[in-house]
Every structure is written in structure tokens, then in C-alpha cells.
Amino acid sequence: MSKLTKILSISIVLILWSCSSKNDAEKKMEVNQNNKKIVVYQVFTRLFGNTNTTNKPWGTLAENGVGKFNDFTDKALSEIKNLGVTHIWYTGVPHHDVITDYTEFGISNDDPDVVKGRAGSPYAVKDYYNVNPDLAVNVANRLQEFEALIERSHNNGLKVIIDIVPNHVARNYQSLTNPVGVKDFGADDNTNVVYDVNNNFYYNPNEAFEVPEFLNNYEPLGGENHPLSDKKFDENPAKWTGNGSRISKPSFYDWYETVKINYGVSLEGKKDFDELPVGFENKDYKSHFEFWKDKKVPNSWVKFKDIALYWIAKGVNGFRFDMAEMVPVEFWSYLNSHIKMKNSDAFLLAEVYNPSLYRDYIKKGKMDYLYDKVQLYDTLKNVMQGRGLTDHIPPIQDDLKDIEHHMLHFLENHDEQRIASPEFAGNYEKGKPAMVVSATISTSPTMIYFAQELGEDGSENAGFGAPSRTSIFDYIGVPALQRWVNDKNFDGGKSTKEELALRDFYKRLLNFTISSNALMGEYQDLHLYNRKNTENYSSKILSFSRFSESEKLIIISNFDADKTHQFELKIPSEIIKKWHLNDGTFLVRDQLYGKKSFDLKVKNAEATVKILINPLESFILKLQ
Structure with missing residues (x-):
């Protein structure tokens, strides 16, 4: 899914709600004294190890190259760890739609008319029980290669985070590796009705899906001939689109490559499931787990719970939940309490854009962390661009003081422009004071995006979308990172002295933050x-x-x-x-x-x- 215009924010679950006899300040100090700062390194997995510098717009995998799980060697991981990182978020791991042909491995081809880019959006997941075939050296053993990466990451002192996208799936969702007893989304749906509490999707009976009208001279694959690129996609009856569009022919600006998941909310907005009792926001995850044990919940809830626990069992330490506020908060109470019962230290991070919902998704939804996008990030960006005043920053901290620990801070991620891009600051040096503030102003986790520490400017024209953000839709190289990767020596051997100096700054800053007691005080x-x-x-x-x-x-x-x-x-x-x-x-x-x-x-x-x-x-x- 394309999320270039959306407003981000981040979701985070309250870890100490247990000592009811203590006031909030005492609880906060107990949390802070027993923990250190968390630093998350978000890496777009397919791009990290790609040393091919061709960078042809709309280039194929063969032309532009692709990184693999195996490129995260012990040397690479140790260098990431030594940067001052505690958690690594491997973005784009679940098997999503791609245009590369993998039919010899039993994987069906994906239709360019409902795929964004040639490498596909990581947020149009096709199979939640397997991983992106692009990322494997041996496609038949792709899951085993990722399991080995989980183990390597742990051995290098890094906890592993992956994406779960609960609001929507690819239009052609089809798992080849479902565990015994698990059925695909929609397998048992009654497609003769628009809504049923246990349907996984919403439908338009007696209407077929139509591919949107492509605008702005857009053509799939840049206009390349492809046997499936015919402005048709077989979906009858049509399903509602991922961003909630109900029409059978969505707009080009809708998330037309995805379909919306039904969580038991009727067309009129009625919740066909139990709601949490008043005061339950003050109870811990164990109480939430007990609450749901004897409740009948919609089928989609169970499916996503099974998916999350599947990956927890494989050693994944947590999840970044895409578009969390588009899913009922009661579902998060159900899902996150189940996850915490399996791993109480699981790291649960979510996008929530609306500040008025922050406390519900933290307290009722049992999120650990939310993006601090619409307040701190946007304000820092304005200051970096010379359009804002630092006077606007202290009131943000005051407004969020009761939940500051749960508001993850960042200056870059896959949705945002690179600091060094002309569209943002035009100079990575302007990110340095903002990075110090972002990393030290609260007890919250800090996140950086891969190659941020090297001043990458995101200027490549990859195909789908525009430069300034490193493309998540196409096969492309990341020049600043490639110089540091140095033919997979991971030693900065081809980096400029300016890039190495910037990386040294990030290394000093991040390592200080994870060792400082004051920053948790x-x-x-x-x-x-x-x-x-x-x-x-x-x-x-x-x-x-x-x-x-x-x-x-x-x-x-x-x-x-x-x-x-x-x-x-x-x-x-x-x-x-x-x-x-x-x-x-x-x-x-x-x-x-x-x-x-x-x-x-x-x-x-x-x-x-x-x-x-x-x-x-x-x-x-x-x-x-």
C-alpha cells in the first residue's frame, strides 16, 4: 500500500499498570530505573545487501539486484549492534505481492494492475505464513533462511521485529504454507452479503472489481508489456478496498492493491463483539487475556492472533503494526494480551495518527509504543526546515508527559523523506541537533532508518513513486549504504569521510543513550x-x-x-x-x-x- 501522504504516529503499551497502590509518578520512576533506552534500527530488508549500482527506473530484479537474508552476516549485524542498537526491525519480510516470476516454486504470479512497483508493497501481504521469496538465496528454503537470520540476530544481541498489517491484505491473498487447521482469509466467507460478523472481508454482491483509472501518466511497470497487465483483475464479487473505499472501482489514490479486513464492525459502525468494561484500561495484559478467554470473537481476530503467535514461536521478539487505528481497540486488547502471555517482553509498536486516541491504544489496546509523528516529528521537521521555532517543542513534552515513555521518536522511516533530500532539509547536518533532541528528550525508544546514519538522500528514481523517500516498491540500490557495505565487507571502505563522520556521530549518540541512567529519569x-x-x-x-x-x-x-x-x-x-x-x-x-x-x-x-x-x-x- 502507498502511504506517502499519510500522517504517522506510533503506538506503545503501558508496561507498569500493576502496582495499583502507587501513583503514576512512582510507577513511571520504577519503570525508568529498571530499564534502559531502546534503539530500533529499521532496515528495508530487500535493499540492505544489494550491491548492484545500476538503478534503472522500473528495473527488474536481474537488472537492479536485490538484497538477501544471508547478506545480514555476523559482521553486518555486529556493526549494526555496535552503532548503539538494541532492536532491528526487518521491514518487508512477510510474503507480499511481487512481479518476479516464482511459479517454479508453486507461487502464483501477481498482476501488475494491482501491484505497486515491480518489487511490490510490503503492506500488500499475500501469505502471512511465509516470507518474501525475493529475500532468499534458495526460494524453496526461504522460511528456513529467515529463521537462521532470527537466530543470527539474537546471537549478535539484537531483538527482532517484523511487520504485521492487520487492516488489509493483498487482493490475491493465498497462503501456500498454512499450518494444519488454518484456512485462508475469506475461505469460509458468505460472499452473498455485504457484511457478516465472521466474514473476513466486506463484499459488493453481484458486482465485479474493476481496476482503477490510472492517472498522472502512470502505467504499471512503466509501460512494459506484461501478459497480466491488461487493466483487468478477476475478483467477483468485489471486496472493499484497504483504506475503506466501498466502491467496486476504487480510485487511483485508494489502496487499490489491498482489501480491507472485517473485524466485526457493521456497515453502520456497530461493534458485534464485547467491549471492555469501564476501568479496564487500568488493568494489566493478564486481566485482558482472562477477559477474552470465554468470549466469542470475530473470525478475523482469531486469524491474526494465530499469525502473531506463529511468528513469536519462531523467535520474533515483537511487531510493528501498520495502520493500527483503523482496527478496533478491543481487537488490540485481545491480540496483544495473547502475545504478552507468550512473551511478556514482546515489543509492540503501532501507527496511530490521532492524538486523541493515543491513550486508548496504549491503555486499552495494550500497545507498548506509538509513533510520535504528528507532534514531535512534524515540529522538529519544521524547525529543521527553518519554518518553525523550538518554542513549540516543550509544550509537546508537557502534553504527553503521562505517556511520554510510549511515544517512539524518529526522524526518518520508510514513509518519510530522507533528511538530506532537497524536499526535506537538503543537508544531513541539519539532522544532527534534531537527532540529539529526539534521542534524549524522553524515556521513549529512538528509531533510525537504515542509511540515515550515512546521510542517504533518497534521490534515486526507482519507478513507482517519487524520489526523496528510498523506494519501498521497486528494486533499487541505496548509494550511501552501498559505499559503507563495501562489497559486503561492512566496513565503510568506500564511504566518504563526511559519511564516516556522520556515522561516528550517530554511534556516539546512540551508545550514550542506551547506557545513560539520566535518560530514563x-x-x-x-x-x-x-x-x-x-x-x-x-x-x-x-x-x-x-x-x-x-x-x-x-x-x-x-x-x-x-x-x-x-x-x-x-x-x-x-x-x-x-x-x-x-x-x-x-x-x-x-x-x-x-x-x-x-x-x-x-x-x-x-x-x-x-x-x-x-x-x-x-x-x-x-x-x-
Whole structure:
């Protein structure tokens, strides 16, 4: 599915709702003291190991190459781990529609009229019980090759995340490897009615599906002749489309390559399943599991529960749930409680775009994490582009303070433009202060997208879609990454000195975050206080403090690409009291590069530190 225009956000389940006698602040501190920061490395699996540099628009697998599971060698994985990563999200693993012919392995060909790109969208899943054949050296053993990658990842200290797309599946869903007793989606549907609680899809009886009118001079496969590219696709009766379009001939801008899953919600919006009792948002996953044990639930719920537990049994440590807010929150309570009963440490991350739904999907839906897209990401992007003020960042933290741990932070992912692209910032250096803020402002996980640490600009014209985002639909190379991969030596042997310097910055930052106690402790804004009280303190600067009993930090970032800023940062008395500092002079030293230190002068329970900060520079100052 194409999600270039959608608004992201991320979903995250509350880990401590158990000690009902404690208040929220005590629970939060207990969580923070017992955990370290999480760093997720999202990698588009098919692109990572591809060393072919042809990059022909609409190029075939043979022409442009493709990466394999086996390209994630121990050396590659150890380098990812050493970057400061705890979890790796292998994007595009479940078997989705592709145009490459695999009929010799019993896999049916996919129709270009309902496939986006030549390599296909990873969000149009064709078989949930197997993996993308493109990713295997031996297609017949593709599942075993992925199982070996799971084991290799674990051996290198990385937990494994894959996608589950619960809102929709490919129009031609067909599993070749269902476990015994498992039937395909739609196998038992009554197709003579629009809706039935146990149908997996919604139907338009007596109407056939029609391929949409292609717009903007678009032609499947760039206009190449293909035996199935005839503007026809056999689907009778027509199913509703993945984004909810009910018409039998969806729009070109609909997710026409997918069909919507029915979760037991009628045409009028009635929920044909039990709802959670009032107050159940405060109960833990075990209580949610018990609640659903004796309840009859729609067939689609059971199918996705079985899929998730299938992958948990294979060693997958968690999931990123696509388009979670388009699925009823009660289903998430059912699914996630079942997952947590099998693996209480499972990492459950979801897209939820609407801030008014965040707390429901965390508390009722038992999500661990949600994308902080529409608040922090969008605001940081505006600041990086010179269109926004850092003044808008502290209110976000205040608004989310009760759920800040559950709002995953990122600057890039497969849906977003590359920082270095002209359409975003045009310069990867502008991402550095934003990355420091994103990674240190809260206890939430941090996510980076593969080759972000190398300044990839996403400028390749792959075919479907436009440059600025690395294509998820076609076979393509990722030049900055390929230079670092260096013919699969994974040593940066062909990287530029600028790329290596950027990777070194990310490595220093991320490794600091996963070892810091303060970053799992308290947060207090310094920015708005200094905007009111400090001369020469600018709206292009952001500052805040993070601290625990054993570590005290002052974090300052300069988003100004052109100007060095000099000012006397003021630290209010309430922080100095919490830090138990008496009058005197204390050294604070930068933890990123260790080359700069400053004097923190305390007098009458207030403090100041004279700062000189270069364009796009950041300091993580630690009290010595």
C-alpha cells in the first residue's frame, strides 16, 4: 500500500499498570530505573545487501539486484549492534505481492494492475505464513533462511521485529504454507452479503472489481508489456478496498492493491463483539487475556492472533503494526494480551495518527509504543526546515508527559523523506541537533532508518513513486549504504569521510543513550525559562535537563545552520535543589565528543553556565 501522504504516529503499551497502590509518578520512576533506552534500527530488508549500482527506473530484479537474508552476516549485524542498537526491525519480510516470476516454486504470479512497483508493497501481504521469496538465496528454503537470520540476530544481541498489517491484505491473498487447521482469509466467507460478523472481508454482491483509472501518466511497470497487465483483475464479487473505499472501482489514490479486513464492525459502525468494561484500561495484559478467554470473537481476530503467535514461536521478539487505528481497540486488547502471555517482553509498536486516541491504544489496546509523528516529528521537521521555532517543542513534552515513555521518536522511516533530500532539509547536518533532541528528550525508544546514519538522500528514481523517500516498491540500490557495505565487507571502505563522520556521530549518540541512567529519569525544560530570562538566547536553541540519582545532564542543541550562539544559560533553583548542589563551581563535560567542558556556577541555589555553541552543534553536558 502507498502511504506517502499519510500522517504517522506510533503506538506503545503501558508496561507498569500493576502496582495499583502507587501513583503514576512512582510507577513511571520504577519503570525508568529498571530499564534502559531502546534503539530500533529499521532496515528495508530487500535493499540492505544489494550491491548492484545500476538503478534503472522500473528495473527488474536481474537488472537492479536485490538484497538477501544471508547478506545480514555476523559482521553486518555486529556493526549494526555496535552503532548503539538494541532492536532491528526487518521491514518487508512477510510474503507480499511481487512481479518476479516464482511459479517454479508453486507461487502464483501477481498482476501488475494491482501491484505497486515491480518489487511490490510490503503492506500488500499475500501469505502471512511465509516470507518474501525475493529475500532468499534458495526460494524453496526461504522460511528456513529467515529463521537462521532470527537466530543470527539474537546471537549478535539484537531483538527482532517484523511487520504485521492487520487492516488489509493483498487482493490475491493465498497462503501456500498454512499450518494444519488454518484456512485462508475469506475461505469460509458468505460472499452473498455485504457484511457478516465472521466474514473476513466486506463484499459488493453481484458486482465485479474493476481496476482503477490510472492517472498522472502512470502505467504499471512503466509501460512494459506484461501478459497480466491488461487493466483487468478477476475478483467477483468485489471486496472493499484497504483504506475503506466501498466502491467496486476504487480510485487511483485508494489502496487499490489491498482489501480491507472485517473485524466485526457493521456497515453502520456497530461493534458485534464485547467491549471492555469501564476501568479496564487500568488493568494489566493478564486481566485482558482472562477477559477474552470465554468470549466469542470475530473470525478475523482469531486469524491474526494465530499469525502473531506463529511468528513469536519462531523467535520474533515483537511487531510493528501498520495502520493500527483503523482496527478496533478491543481487537488490540485481545491480540496483544495473547502475545504478552507468550512473551511478556514482546515489543509492540503501532501507527496511530490521532492524538486523541493515543491513550486508548496504549491503555486499552495494550500497545507498548506509538509513533510520535504528528507532534514531535512534524515540529522538529519544521524547525529543521527553518519554518518553525523550538518554542513549540516543550509544550509537546508537557502534553504527553503521562505517556511520554510510549511515544517512539524518529526522524526518518520508510514513509518519510530522507533528511538530506532537497524536499526535506537538503543537508544531513541539519539532522544532527534534531537527532540529539529526539534521542534524549524522553524515556521513549529512538528509531533510525537504515542509511540515515550515512546521510542517504533518497534521490534515486526507482519507478513507482517519487524520489526523496528510498523506494519501498521497486528494486533499487541505496548509494550511501552501498559505499559503507563495501562489497559486503561492512566496513565503510568506500564511504566518504563526511559519511564516516556522520556515522561516528550517530554511534556516539546512540551508545550514550542506551547506557545513560539520566535518560530514563526525570525531564525538566530549560528552554522556555531561558527564553524569558536570558539575553541572546534564541528560538533556534533548545535546552533541557535530564537527571537521575547518579547522573545529571544539561542538553543544548543549536538548530541554526549559519550562526554561532553565545549566552549564559540559567538553571532554575528547583533543579539545583533536586541535584543537591551547594554554592560553588562545578565542571560539566560534553559526552558526545568529550572535548569541551564548561563551568556551572551555583549561587543562592541558582546556576549559570556560559555557552558558546557552533552552528548545528549539540552538547550533552554531564555534571562531573
